[in-house]
Amino acid sequence: MNVFKCLKIFKTNDFAQAGERYWSxxxxxxxxxxxxxxxxxxxxxxxxxxxxxxxxLLQADETLAASVEPEGVRGYIEIKKATLEFSIFYRGIAH
Structure with a gap:
């Protein structure tokens, strides 16, 4: 039996600490x-x-990411949010 098949890796939130630090x-x-x-x-x-x-940065905190977003990629955060919202909406319909 493969030992690694028994291990479960939980999804971590590696960015939460950065967002919490920003707001502290x-x-x-x-x-x-x-x-x-x-x-x-x-x-x-x-x-x-x-x-x-x-x-x-967006994964850490939206306000922080929006404050840093450079001119060359302006609007990227809104595109990412819209894509994520559509993905969540679509998964809700598909299931």
Whole structure:
């Protein structure tokens, strides 16, 4: 018997801690955190990588992601949210 077939891996929420940390900070420190993320994302010249960074931030906190979203990928968060809402809606109809 394969031991690994018996193991169950639970889905983790690796981004919750980042969102909680953001909201635990005072306004000045939140702005500092946003500034650091903006500076990091601004230097990335490939939009797909920028979108991936924003997607990671979106999983942590929507407000944080929206504050960091660069001009080159503006609107990406709304597209991701609409896609997710459609996916949830479609799964509800399909089942």
């Amino acid at each position: 900070l005072d306004k000045k420190r939140q702005e500092h955190m946003i500034g650091k993320h903006v500076a990091n994302v601004r230097h990335v010249t490939i939009p797909a990588i920028q979108r991936h960074a924003i997607e990671n």
